[in-house]
Amino acid sequence: MITFTLNGENVSSRAEPMDRLLDVLRGEFGLHGPKEGCGEGECGACACLIDGELHNSCITPAGAVQGHSVVTLDGFRQTPQYRLLEETFAEAGAVQCGFCTPGMTMAAQAILSKNPHPDKDTIREAISGNLCRCTGYNMIIDAISLAAERGHGLW
Amino acid sequence: MVNAYYPKSADEALRIRHAHPGAQLVCGGTDAMVRKVPAEDVILLGSAADLKDVTREKDGRLLIGAAATYAQLLRNPLLPDILHRCITGIASPAVRSAGTIAGNVCNAPPAGDTLPVLYILDAQAVIGRAAEDGTCVFRREPVPEFIKGVRKIDLAPDEIVTGISLDLPSYADMNHRYYEKVGARKAEAISKVSFAACARTASGAGEDGAPAGTIEAFRVSFGSVGVSALRFPDLEREICGMTVREAAGKRELLLSRYMERIHPISDQRSTAEYRGQVCRNLLGTFLDSLADFP
Numbered sequence: 086m087i088t089f090t091l092n093g094e095n096v097s098s099r100a101e102p103m104d105r106l107l108d109v110l111r112g113e114f115g116l117h118g119p120k121e122g123c124g125e126g127e128c129g130a131c132a133c134l135i136d137g138e139l140h141n142s143c144i145t146p147a148g149a150v151q152g153h154s155v156v157t158l159d160g161f162r163q164t165p166q167y168r169l170l171e172e173t174f175a176e177a178g179a180v181q182c183g184f185c186t187p188g189m190t191m192a193a194q195a196i197l198s199k200n201p202h203p204d205k206d207t208i209r210e211a212i213s214g215n216l217c218r219c220t221g222y223n224m225i226i227d228a229i230s231l232a233a234e235r236g237h238g239l240w
Numbered sequence: 241m242v243n244a245y246y247p248k249s250a251d252e253a254l255r256i257r258h259a260h261p262g263a264q265l266v267c268g269g270t271d272a273m274v275r276k277v278p279a280e281d282v283i284l285l286g287s288a289a290d291l292k293d294v295t296r297e298k299d300g301r302l303l304i305g306a307a308a309t310y311a312q313l314l315r316n317p318l319l320p321d322i323l324h325r326c327i328t329g330i331a332s333p334a335v336r337s338a339g340t341i342a343g344n345v346c347n348a349p350p351a352g353d354t355l356p357v358l359y360i361l362d363a364q365a366v367i368g369r370a371a372e373d374g375t376c377v378f379r380r381e382p383v384p385e386f387i388k389g390v391r392k393i394d395l396a397p398d399e400i401v402t403g404i405s406l407d408l409p410s411y412a413d414m415n416h417r418y419y420e421k422v423g424a425r426k427a428e429a430i431s432k433v434s435f436a437a438c439a440r441t442a443s444g445a446g447e448d449g450a451p452a453g454t455i456e457a458f459r460v461s462f463g464s465v466g467v468s469a470l471r472f473p474d475l476e477r478e479i480c481g482m483t484v485r486e487a488a489g490k491r492e493l494l495l496s497r498y499m500e501r502i503h504p505i506s507d508q509r510s511t512a513e514y515r516g517q518v519c520r521n522l523l524g525t526f527l528d529s530l531a532d533f534p
Contacts, residue, residue, distance in 0.1 A: 213427035
């Protein structure tokens with residue numbers, strides 16, 4: 086059994102240690118926030134936070150989360166930080182098909198929790214592991230920048 | 241049904257591997273999870289806290305624990321700037337949260353980003369093994385010798401690389417440092433060519449009376465253009481002792497001597513010709529930069 090904290094709850098998983106965390110999250114726990122875009126750790130659609138750090142769940146062994154804390158978009162959605170990002174992503178036009186959006190949101194949370202006032206280059210680097218085929222990225226960068234501006238103590 | 245082991249320390253990891261020789265070693269998993277090599281026994285090294293330590297050794301070398309992630313290393317001021325620069329160019333933030341230097345060495349891919357930097361830092365793999373009575377013994381091997389070929393390393397089934405040791409003291413003396421990774425993108429790119437270099441030039445008349453502008457140390461390493469990173473100590477020894485002016489005068493000759501030894505290949509990322517030209521350009525730029533005194 087692999088025991089860990091998932092979106093704030095203590096859980097245990099019957100997964101094998103080398104099963105992909107992505108499959109555990111989506112299959113065993115029914116959390117569809119993280120998505121499979123590439124299965125190789127390149128696109129970031131599967132991104133989640135492990136102990137507050139951004140990880141690609143498609144290349145994370147399930148065993149590696151033993152004793153750690155995992156947060157997916159599904160859990161993050163309940164937070165005021167998410168609500169602000171949702172607002173600024175909508176306002177900036179940062180969502181088209183929406184497939185990259187969960188990963189982008191987790192990447193945004195990852196950088197803002199480390200650096201509440203990132204400049205645009207820092208934001209670019211923070212989302213450099215998240216691919217978007219629709220927006221051309223600038224709106225996403227604007228959305229994160231806007232959230233930082235309006236954040237006042239959220240991060 | 242896979243047997244997973246979560247050692248709490250390096251010693252425990254070594255004893256487990258001794259009991260299960262050939263058990264798969266996984267830390268971040270960023271390579272293993274893509275290559276999906278099946279194994280019956282897996283040792284997850286990330287649970288061993290002491291494998292994440294970064295410590296100064298008695299002789300001043302820096303020992304980087306095998307499980308220290310790139311993200312952790314970027315936050316650690318003990319690491320030399322050139323290694324920080326190199327790590328920043330690896331993959332993406334999420335991959336850097338999991339990947340490790342020891343993993344890069346043990347995977348030994350020809351385009352391994354850390355390898356040229358490790359080569360010029362005279363890096364050693366620190367390799368542990370548990371003896372029958374449970375005590376742990378360690379040996380060290382220079383990384384260029386530890387890497388035997390493409391994805392081939394000199395590691396016995398009962399051994400684990402517990403750390404990578406860098407020669408910080410001699411790097412600290414270098415007054416010229418250069419790192420460049422050439423790839424299709426700023427992030428998430430396997431390099432077409434990478435280049436790490438450092439040198440020490442004396443200015444004026446040094447304490448030992450060395451004439452102005454003598455090249456006292458010179459180290460360069462090229463990545464992605466060979467079976468592993470390339471470094472040619474014999475060519476470096478020829479350059480040491482030259483003055484900067486002399487080396488400038490021999491620029492074309494020195495570049496040719498290097499290019500004779502480098503035989504890049506053409507693949508899906510680049511052509512042999514492009515890679516060769518870029519190697520030549522980077523080395524030339526570094527040689528030219530020796531005339532700039534910081």
